[in-house]
Amino acid sequence: MTPAPIPPAVELSGVFWGPRRHLDILHDIGFSLAEGEVMAICGANGAGKSSLLRLLYRHQAPRKGTVRLMGRDIWLMGAPEAARIVAAVLQEQPTDFALTVREIVALGRLPHRKGFGPSPHDNAIVQASLYRMDLAHLADRAFGTLSGGERQRVMVARALAQEPRVLILDEPTNHLDIRHQLELLALLRGLGLTVISTLHDLTLAAEFADRVLVLSEGRILADARPDQALSEATIASAFNVTARVDRTGLAPRFSFQLQDH
Template sequence: MTPTVALSGVFWGPARQPDILHDLSFAVAQGEVLAICGANGAGKSSLLRLLYRHQAPRKGTVQLMGRDLWQMKAPEAARVVAAVLQEQPTDFALTARQIVGLGRLPHRKGFGPGQTDTAMVEASLRRMDLTAFADRAFGTLSGGERQRVMVARALAQEPQVIVLDEPTNHLDIRHQLELLALLRGLGLTVITTLHDLTLAAEFADRVMILHQGRIIADAPPDQALSEAIIAQAFNVAAHVDRSGPAPRFSFQLHGH
């Protein structure tokens, strides 16, 4: 099986500055859920930007479904990868339905939305439990509702891969768990940054830990989230309690 996403020997850094990401190679299979964890500045957002065709690698290749991402036109890439980012639309006057409708742009044929587009938008709104909010202006929604609108917009794109940057940030605990369960149930390849290690451990098939732009672990959660790796990645003393159904993490500054 061709992996949905494959990076090979990827380096990246901002123009005329040193590399931030160093020699990243990994592949993600169809339907696999990968959580990317690491301290601030480890390179997590930079890595995501390579996946949704926002920036090209300095060296190495990023492949989608076996094809070089930069040999694809932008709309074609957008039919494969949808991104849910921290930045949200600034046009607060648009309704939730209109914003979700923007996810159909890569599929548009001719002028205006067709029946398929309308049906996909409605299905995405339903899936994210947003039907009641569909005609409300985006600006009137809570942070959690807005986040669900952004995920619905990504689903309306009908992607194979959904890339999310800290998707649980604005959500209360119940909505965090609901969103992650929903993403798991989509059958899509999901690549997400998560700062909450407990959520990463419960929800991901695989956890990749970045440290100073390098991959220091890429394994199932119970292997990747070991005390030694957490200590290296976050510069803290870590204790993992594995006695319950899900691991519990506690942290201390070294020497305290």
Template sequence: MTGPILEARNLCWGPPRRPDILTDISFAMAEGEVMAICGANGAGKSSLLRLLYRYVPPRSGTVSLMGRDLWLHTARETARTVAAVLQEQPTDFALTARQIVALGRLPHRAGFASAALRDTEVVSAALERLDLARFADMPFGTLSGGEKQRVMVARALAQEPRVLILDEPTNHLDIRHQLELLALLRGLGLTVICTLHDLTLAAQFADRVLVLADGRVLSDGPPDLALSEHHIATAFNVTARVDRSGPAPRFSFHL
């Protein structure tokens, strides 16, 4: 497709009978583009993601998926294109890791034997890709926080989406698995939107960074421009220094 795969136009949203949390949010995502959303706690990052994966409709403005209003797509249509990995994890500990990942195939279920074989292949490939094959038949509740997080990413990959939305995907992961996961996400060829607290990881991982402050877009562009000392200071209410002398920027912060 020639236009953006996902586009937000003048989005505003807030809880019922309360003021807007998000105000006038606009951006467009090209196919295969990777964006990190950064900002202080309460800036509206998770709320913005909920609008993008069709959990809540905007109060005003639109989200378009492949040129069509997201809310004109059915939930099933959306789930075939957009997958989300949230910070909240399932509480049904009776399911195995494999069964959790297999839930990602529900939007594609057609009831044919050939489809069932395809589902099995896709689930096994997702488990392998996230280095989870040895945990596949273990109860989800027995896994560590990092292992659970990787299972949820594998479930999203099993949906075979074109857009992948993740809320703090590196939570619960050790340093090695953080780097491995972000490298995997970059190599998928998908449009990826994720929130990240770690500005260093955001700068290394993303094609562009969108910084939110008080529910508005403060900056949106390549990491070098979006994560300037001024923007970081404004968004996080700290004094920021960015050292760009090495191969990747290093950030320091002071009150």
């Protein structure tokens, strides 16, 4: 008997989205990711990157088309069930939380909680997430007293405590110094999760991702391996610049100039 095929971890089919009573921002978006695959989403400001992410973590429903997690329509799931599958780390970081770092990270356990308080298992996962993001020494600090980079690492730790199968990140390297950028991306690659992240830095995207999806004006311009998706022609079209890609080293180096008009 032939086993049933494994559904993609994430699959979008014919997705359109726009604000109510406004024109579409996203047009006919379709792609699928296998479990464990890592995708970077790149594009100019206003290309629709954050709008696309909001569809993936069930913040907004598509106007047309379907978003599926593990083969199931995300909008036929309850919110807690979806939150046990997908976690999101966003650019907007609250600074007025009167909560400690440990309490923020513990919020990631809410979709799994069955009783009135955290279980020993919950506490162990929170502690492991703090250690993984090098935050154990800050566990009792007030969240609002942290630097931007520290707050970013706390939000990643909260997502890890959620134990998702799909991790969505919006510019996760913002506020991080170079060392922490590289450490975070190496950590994300090593999790074994399906990871989808927007990234402004094309060099980081090329090194980090199995696939790069390039958006332009709400449409997919490229979806391929980094060396194919981040071509000079695609970059020029997506960002309205003249691009040069040097592939002689271990990692590609990108240079840009304004296009002559």
